[in-house]
Amino acid sequence: MADTKQDVLRDLLDVLEELTRLTTLEEGDVQSFRVRAYESAARAIEGYPGDVAKLSVTELQKLEGIGKSTAAKIREYLDTGKLAKLGELRAKFPASVVALLNVQGLGPKGVLRLRSELGVQSLDDLRRAVAEQKLRGLKGFGAKSEEKLAHTLARMAAQGEGRTPISVALPLAERIVAHLSEVPGASFVGYCGSLRRFCETVGDVDVIVAATYAAPVMDAMVAMSVVDRVLVRGDTKTSVVTRRGTQVDVRVVQPEQLGAAMLYFTGSKAHNVKLRQRALARGFTLNEYALAELETGRVIARETEGAIYAALGLPFIPPVLREDMGEIEAAERGALPRQISDIRGDFHVHTTVSGDGRSDLGDVVAAARARGYRVLAITDHAEGTLSGVGRDALLEQRARIAALQRELGDAMALLHGVELNIGADGALDYDLEFRRQFDFCLASVHDHFDLPRERQTARIVQAMRDPTVRMIGHLSARMIGGRPGIDVDVDAIFDAAEEHGVALEVNGGLPRLDVSVDVLRRGRDRKVTFVLTSDAHHATELDRVRFAALNAERAGVDPERVANTWDADRLLAWARARR
Numbered sequence: 360m361a362d363t364k365q366d367v368l369r370d371l372l373d374v375l376e377e378l379t380r381l382t383t384l385e386e387g388d389v390q391s392f393r394v395r396a397y398e399s400a401a402r403a404i405e406g407y408p409g410d411v412a413k414l415s416v417t418e419l420q421k422l423e424g425i426g427k428s429t430a431a432k433i434r435e436y437l438d439t440g441k442l443a444k445l446g447e448l449r450a451k452f453p454a455s456v457v458a459l460l461n462v463q464g465l466g467p468k469g470v471l472r473l474r475s476e477l478g479v480q481s482l483d484d485l486r487r488a489v490a491e492q493k494l495r496g497l498k499g500f501g502a503k504s505e506e507k508l509a510h511t512l513a514r515m516a517a518q519g520e521g522r523t524p525i526s527v528a529l530p531l532a533e534r535i536v537a538h539l540s541e542v543p544g545a546s547f548v549g550y551c552g553s554l555r556r557f558c559e560t561v562g563d564v565d566v567i568v569a570a571t572y573a574a575p576v577m578d579a580m581v582a583m584s585v586v587d588r589v590l591v592r593g594d595t596k597t598s599v600v601t602r603r604g605t606q607v608d609v610r611v612v613q614p615e616q617l618g619a620a621m622l623y624f625t626g627s628k629a630h631n632v633k634l635r636q637r638a639l640a641r642g643f644t645l646n647e648y649a650l651a652e653l654e655t656g657r658v659i660a661r662e663t664e665g666a667i668y669a670a671l672g673l674p675f676i677p678p679v680l681r682e683d684m685g686e687i688e689a690a691e692r693g694a695l696p697r698q699i700s701d702i703r704g705d706f707h708v709h710t711t712v713s714g715d716g717r718s719d720l721g722d723v724v725a726a727a728r729a730r731g732y733r734v735l736a737i738t739d740h741a742e743g744t745l746s747g748v749g750r751d752a753l754l755e756q757r758a759r760i761a762a763l764q765r766e767l768g769d770a771m772a773l774l775h776g777v778e779l780n781i782g783a784d785g786a787l788d789y790d791l792e793f794r795r796q797f798d799f800c801l802a803s804v805h806d807h808f809d810l811p812r813e814r815q816t817a818r819i820v821q822a823m824r825d826p827t828v829r830m831i832g833h834l835s836a837r838m839i840g841g842r843p844g845i846d847v848d849v850d851a852i853f854d855a856a857e858e859h860g861v862a863l864e865v866n867g868g869l870p871r872l873d874v875s876v877d878v879l880r881r882g883r884d885r886k887v888t889f890v891l892t893s894d895a896h897h898a899t900e901l902d903r904v905r906f907a908a909l910n911a912e913r914a915g916v917d918p919e920r921v922a923n924t925w926d927a928d929r930l931l932a933w934a935r936a937r938r
Contacts, residue, residue: 364410366534366538366584367412367437368404368405369530369534370584370585371404371433371437372404372405373602373603374442374445375397375401375404375433376401377445377603378397378432378442378444378445378448379394379397379398379401380457380460381449381451381452381457382394382397382448383460384448384452384457384467384470384471385448385451386467387467387468387471388467388468389466389467396426396429397429399424400424400425400426402424402717403422403423403424403425404422404425404433405717406717407422411433411437412437414434415434416430416431416434417430419434432444440584453480454604455481455482456470456474456481458481459473459479459481459482459485461515461841461842462482462485462508462511463511463808463809463843464504464508464511464809468499469499469500472497472498473485473494473497477493477494482512482515485508485512486512489509489512490509492505494508507809511809514843514844514846515843522560522561522562522840523560523561523562523563523564523603523604524839524840524841524869524870525554525557525558525559525560525561525839525869525872526839526840526869526870527605527840528554528560528561528605529554529869531564531585531601531603531605531607532550532554532564532566534585535548535550535564535580535583535607535609536548536549536550538583539566539568539576539579539580539609541579542568542570542575542576542579543575544570544571544575545568545569545570545575545576546569546570546614547568547569547617548566548567548568549566549567549621550564550566550567551565551566551567551621551624551625551626551678552564552565552624552625552626555625555678556625556626556627556678556681556682556913557678557679557906557909557910557913559839559872559875559876560839560840562606563605563606563607563608564606564607564608565610566608566609567610567612567617567620567621567624568611568612569611569612569614569616570611570614571613571614573594573595573611576609576611577592577593577609577611580607580609581597581599585602586599586600586601586602587600587604588600590606595610595612596608596610596611597609610624612647614662615661615662616647616648616649616661617662617663618660618661618662618663618664618665618666618667619645619646619647619649619650619660619661620647620648621664622664622667623646623647624647625678625681627681627682627683629682629683630676630681630682630683630686630687631645633687634671634687637671637672637673637687638650639653641671641672642654643659643670643671645667645671649661650667650670650671668690672691673687673690673691674690674693674695676690676695677695677698677912679909679913680695680696680913680915696912696915696916696917697917698912698918699891699908699911699912699918699921699924700908700918700924701924702732702891702923702924703731703732703733703923703924703925703927703930704732704733704734704735704736704923704927704930704934705727705732705734705735705736705891705892705893705895705901705904705923706734706736706738706774706799706830706864706890706892706922706923706934707736707738707778707801707864707866707890707892707893707894707895708723708727708736708737708738708893708894708895708901709737709739709740709894709895709896710737710739710756712748712752712753712756713739713740713746713747713748713896714740714746714747714748715740715746715896716739716746716896717896717897718895718896718898718899720756720760720763722898723735723737723898723901724763724767724771724773726898726899726901727771727901728767728771730901730902732771733771733772733927733930733931734771734774734923734927734931734934735772735773736774736776736798736799736934737756737760737773737774737775738776738777738778738799738801739753739756739777739778740777740778740780741753741777741778741779741780741788741789742788742789743779743780743782743787743788744778744805744806747780747788750789750793753775753777757775757796760773760775761775772927772931774798774799774935775797775798775799776797776798776799776800776801777794777797777799777800778802778803778832779794779800779801779802779803779828780802780804780805780806781802781803781805781818781819781822782807782818783806783807783810783814783818784818784821785817785818785819785820785821786821787802787822787825787827791826791827794825794827795826795827797827798934798935799829799830799934799935800828800829800830801828801829801830801832801864802822802823802825802828802830802831803831803832803833803836804818804819804833804834804836804845805836808836808842808845810845811846812846812847812848813848815845815846815847816847816848816851816852819831819834819847819852819855820852823852823855823856823859824855824859828861829861829862829934829936830861830863830864830890831852831861831862831863831864832866832894833864833866833868833871833873833874833894834847834852834863834864834873834874835847835873835874835875835878836873837871837873837875838870838871839870839871839872840870841870844875849878849881853881853882853887856885856887856888857887860888860936862887862888862889862890862922863878863882863887863889863890864889864892865879865891865892865907865910865911866907867892867893867894867903867905867906867907867910868894868903868906869903869906871894872906872907872910875910876910876913876914879910879913879914879916880914882916883914883915883916883917883920887920888920888921888922888933889911889916889920889921889922890921890922891904891908891911891921891923892904892907893907
């Protein structure tokens with residue numbers, strides 16, 4: 360089976376992303392000409408509506424942002440599946456060195472200096488150097504730098520360092536599932552494990568295939584272009600490592616065993632242990648093959664997860680809840696959290712007015728209408744961020760939104776909003792009077808990530824006191840697998856949210872998923888409103904609100920606490936309310 364046009368595009372974008380990252384190290388500068396050239400090329404490729412693989416070098420150069428050298432590299436990769444320059448850079452900068460770029464406050468120049476002067480080749484090397492106080496004698500570093508790096512490294516370790524972030528794992532799993540679903544005889548293909556439980560990071564990706572014959576499935580898996588090397592090729596299990604270093608385990612089971620296999624390999628381990636204990640108490644045994652009678656081996660249930668739960672006297676427990684955090688006991692009482700559905704609006708959406716937006720206002724509105732939304736807030740970046748814009752551009756956008764609203768009538772309410780930047784002291788963009796002219800204001804942290812806990816908390820609370828701010832966006836400002844979240848006093852944030860009636864965003868962007876599940880769990884019993892958003896920068900990304908919903912469901916948040924599940928009149932009244 361040949362890769363689809365979309366697969367080729369994803370592979371090419373992955374290559375350009377890796378090329379950008381490695382070139383940042385080679386140049387020691389995130390703003391070098393070549394780094395920006397690769398970034399521009401990625402944007403051009405992503406926005407091209409046709410089949411990139413059919414473009415010649417000359418045709419590629421006609422796309423805005425792609426020069427001759429980059430066009431030649433793109434064509435080289437498309438023709439051969441390899442890129443010589445990328446191979447050179449990989450040899451020069453191993454993955455362990457590249458991982459140092461994720462350390463907040465280090466930067467490419469710092470990485471290069473630490474490598475050349477202290478021999479730092481990995482995060483573990485950096486930890487040792489910091490512990491032994493070797494950085495304070497280097498130019499550009501000092502005792503304070505060591506202290507900050509120690510704090511950052513500790514938070515990175517707590518976040519799941521060395522694991523694959525969900526923003527990488529989920530698209531990979533979905534691609535594999537789509538590919539293997541085309542194999543003749545494969546009646547079902549699905550991912551399971553911690554990814555199915557919607558964990559922020561995963562150790563590997565587990566895929567289950569129901570098929571009578573395993574060989575065609577395994578052949579299709581090892582032939583995929585994402586595979587770098589094969590670890591194990593067996594009759595029922597094959598393990599591979601992708602080019603980005605993620606291990607993928609594919610298991611083939613007989614169709615009648617599918618339910619038991621999905622239940623077992625989804626986990627969590629603690630959830631499975633309790634289910635097995637429950638089975639034993641009823642005279643059954645439960646494993647990856649079936650729920651069966653302990654003495655006779657007679658199969659009780661195995662084809663579906665629901666049948667197994669029912670045989671154990673339980674309703675179906677959604678995968679996102681299977682963490683042994685009281686879900687089995689709640690299921691016994693008939694008190695499982697309700698599913699979050701009927702999302703009626705989105706309140707964090709960008710257009711091309713933002714420097715990082717990639718879809719025109721009209722396309723975004725059309726996508727929202729197609730989703731059946733009743734309310735949509737357009738919230739491009741204010742001037743305080745690198746992608747932000749000034750007053751004139753926002754006023755022009757306001758006029759266009761008003762015109763679109765006249766065309767829409769009552770079908771959907773368009774709110775002209777803005778995403779304000781929260782300064783180091785809590786100051787917001789523009790003056791109060793100008794902010795008051797917006798229908799909806801959210802405020803987010805985009806810089807000064809290394810401030811101490813007290814100052815981080817104070818800046819956000821100060822923003823929440825502003826009468827125009829309706830919601831705080833991506834509270835921790837984290838990037839999963841990359842930048843750790845800022846350190847804040849969550850209880851103080853909840854106190855301010857209750858006092859000032861400011862909602863907290865549940866950002867559905869996979870690199871963020873912010874606020875986190877831990878914060879959501881802590882806020883379940885507080886009088887705080889949550890809002891699910893896509894933080895879309897392209898019309899196709901409006902779908903990311905489903906990830907926000909999964910994150911909230913994983914935390915057991917009641918839908919009544921989520922503003923955009925309310926009926927349209929209540930939702931619109933909340934959004935437009937003035938404090």
